[in-house]
Amino acid sequence: xxxxxxxxxxxxxxxxxxxxxxxxxxxxxxxxxxxxxxxxxxxxxxxxxxxxxxxxxxxxxxxxxxxxxxxxxxxxxxxxxxxxxxxxxxxxxxxxxxxxxxxxxxxxxxxxxxxxxxxxxxxxxxxxxxxxxxxxxxxxxxxxxxxxxxxxxxxxxxxxxxxxxxxxxxxxxxxxxxxxxxxxxxxxxxxxxxxxxxxxxxxxxxxxxxxxxxxxxxxxxxxxxxxxxxxxxxxxxxxxxxxxxxxxx
Amino acid sequence: xxxxxxxxxxxxxxxxxxxxxxxxxxxxxxxxxxxxxxxxxxxxxxxxxxxxxxxxxxxxxxxxxxxxxxxxxxxxxxxxxxxxxxxxxxxxxxxxxxxxxxxxxxxxxxxxxxxxxxxxxxxxxxxxxxxxxxxxxxxxxxxxxxxxxxxxxxxxxxxxxxxxxxxxxxxxxxxxxxxxxxxxxxxxxxxxxxxxxxxxxxxxxxxxxxxxxxxxxxxxxxxxxxxxxxxxxxxxxxxxxxxxxxxxxxxxxxxxxxxxxxxxxxxxxxxxxxxxxxxxxxxxxxxxxxxxxxxxxxxxxxxxxxxxxxxxxxxxxxxxxxxxxxxxxxxxxxxxxx
Numbered sequence: 001x002x003x004x005x006x007x008x009x010x011x012x013x014x015x016x017x018x019x020x021x022x023x024x025x026x027x028x029x030x031x032x033x034x035x036x037x038x039x040x041x042x043x044x045x046x047x048x049x050x051x052x053x054x055x056x057x058x059x060x061x062x063x064x065x066x067x068x069x070x071x072x073x074x075x076x077x078x079x080x081x082x083x084x085x086x087x088x089x090x091x092x093x094x095x096x097x098x099x100x101x102x103x104x105x106x107x108x109x110x111x112x113x114x115x116x117x118x119x120x121x122x123x124x125x126x127x128x129x130x131x132x133x134x135x136x137x138x139x140x141x142x143x144x145x146x147x148x149x150x151x152x153x154x155x156x157x158x159x160x161x162x163x164x165x166x167x168x169x170x171x172x173x174x175x176x177x178x179x180x181x182x183x184x185x186x187x188x189x190x191x192x193x194x195x196x197x198x199x200x201x202x203x204x205x206x207x208x209x210x211x212x213x214x215x216x217x218x219x220x221x222x223x224x225x226x227x228x229x230x231x232x233x234x235x236x237x238x239x240x241x242x243x244x245x246x247x248x249x
Numbered sequence: 250x251x252x253x254x255x256x257x258x259x260x261x262x263x264x265x266x267x268x269x270x271x272x273x274x275x276x277x278x279x280x281x282x283x284x285x286x287x288x289x290x291x292x293x294x295x296x297x298x299x300x301x302x303x304x305x306x307x308x309x310x311x312x313x314x315x316x317x318x319x320x321x322x323x324x325x326x327x328x329x330x331x332x333x334x335x336x337x338x339x340x341x342x343x344x345x346x347x348x349x350x351x352x353x354x355x356x357x358x359x360x361x362x363x364x365x366x367x368x369x370x371x372x373x374x375x376x377x378x379x380x381x382x383x384x385x386x387x388x389x390x391x392x393x394x395x396x397x398x399x400x401x402x403x404x405x406x407x408x409x410x411x412x413x414x415x416x417x418x419x420x421x422x423x424x425x426x427x428x429x430x431x432x433x434x435x436x437x438x439x440x441x442x443x444x445x446x447x448x449x450x451x452x453x454x455x456x457x458x459x460x461x462x463x464x465x466x467x468x469x470x471x472x473x474x475x476x477x478x479x480x481x482x483x484x485x486x487x488x489x490x491x492x493x494x495x496x497x498x499x500x501x502x503x504x505x506x507x508x509x510x511x512x513x514x515x516x517x518x519x520x521x522x523x524x525x526x527x528x529x530x531x532x533x534x535x536x537x538x539x540x541x542x543x544x545x546x547x548x549x550x551x552x553x554x555x556x557x558x559x560x561x562x563x564x565x566x567x568x569x570x571x572x573x574x575x576x577x578x579x580x581x582x583x584x585x586x587x
Contacts, residue, residue, distance in 0.1 A: 118439060217501075
């Protein structure tokens with residue numbers, strides 16, 4: 001039997017990530033409800049989204065709300081989705097504009113500004129964190145990999161051949177950013193895709209490490225704050241929060 | 250003063266508030282949202298036995314603050330870092346008059362920092378100068394996400410802000426506490442971007458920039474900037490309570506700060522009344538880096554803890570540290586008895 005519309009929408013929503021913590025918005029507990037309204041031209045979907053605070057930054061909020069709309073539209077079609085943002089200071093503007101398919105710039109009167117730079121910046125942070133996670137797995141696997149020279153001389157193909165758990169999601173992000181994914185390309189690269197100089201490896205990895213701590217900590221904080229908001233509204237239907245923290249730092 | 254294992258620690262709480270976030274003072278839903286957000290932080294990160302009712306939380310009275318911070322808290326000196334928010338609250342979030350009275354009623358126990366808003370232009374500058382003369386501010390607290398008219402935030406390196414920082418330099422207001430909230434403008438940048446601190450710290454090397462909440466949620470950017478600039482400090486408010494709810498994460502934060510900034514640049518703050526100082530200080534004194542992280546971060550010594558809890562802030566604010574406390578410079582005439 002084909003899964004129902006709400007389930008399929010949830011599966012798509014699980015592909016939307018909170019850019020500040022690099023985790024799916026479904027795992028973060030941001031999706032309060034997926035409401036399916038039957039219609040003669042096919043179902044319409046209302047996604048209810050609640051963030052950890054009333055003042056969550058509008059630009060990141062926009063990215064998640066807009067991504068959630070696109071995700072649900074992959075199931076029910078364009079123009080058949082609205083995303084309701086609960087209890088947020090810019091809820092009306094963001095929900096309304098995203099549902100109408102308007103641009104961020106027109107919604108906030110910022111002209112042609114869009115959020116590509118912001119999205120790119122945080123995807124690169126997520127990439128560096130994933131790379132650091134993978135690098136730790138590589139170190140544990142290859143005892144000879146402990147020196148900077150050995151680590152920086154590894155190729156992507158060599159790392160892939162180790163078949164480590166962190167590889168797949170790492171490669172996906174690397175590809176998404178347009179960083180060279182050929183077998184003989186260097187494994188360890190900086191945020192701009194350039195190889196890391198062995199002399200800089202220590203500070204590079206230390207930076208990636210603190211980034212991982214930061215993302216993970218923000219994830220803790222967001223979950224804790226959201227739990228407070230949800231517990232204050234006991235009658236609201238809540239989709240459980242799955243805690244997937246703690247892989248990296 | 251807090252005593253542990255027979256040793257006395259001098260405590261400066263670098264970040265306290267006296268506020269009125271009550272319904273009666275809320276100008277709009279933004280004010281209600283702000284108070285609720287603070288209360289959510291309180292509930293989310295406090296130990297069970299430290300939880301307050303909303304009624305107690307939303308408006309802080311003077312006698313309650315004295316009890317929580319000085320009497321029960323064991324704090325030697327508390328520093329008020331005001332959050333104005335006049336777009337959200339009729340009389341502002343901070344209770345200015347009450348803070349002024351506390352400074353007068355408890356000599357040497359409280360320091361009042363000012364605030365300015367660069368978008369208020371020449372008039373604001375004159376008002377600020379008058380206030381500095383009246384209250385002898387040594388520092389200011391800036392909230393860069395504050396709303397003003399149509400503006401939804403500003404940056405430290407805006408030309409208008411530099412005019413005010415020049416004034417701080419001229420008047421000897423040398424400690425600039427920066428709270429990075431989610432600025433709504435410019436919208437295509439990271440809302441919590443701390444890079445403006447980098448510019449300002451370079452251009453005003455004679456001022457100290459204390460980044461509150463250690464730049465959270467951008468610890469990584471903050472650490473990087475603080476490494477480049479010798480006049481950038483870490484304010485621990487909001488990071489402290491993780492010592493209870495996420496001790497391992499706390500160890501990583503303090504470990505990274507020790508690594509990137511060093512032990513002389515980290516300042517304790519409770520963010521009272523979101524949290525009370527006593528339990529934070531007690532837990533910090535009892536805290537140690539978990540064994541499996543000690544290879545990376547080492548251990549925290551009593552002297553390092555003493556610096557964070559009071560000595561570093563005392564140095565920035567010229568507070569006299571009594572002899573005999575951990576980390577105090579021995580008096581010149583003291584004699585070592587074998």
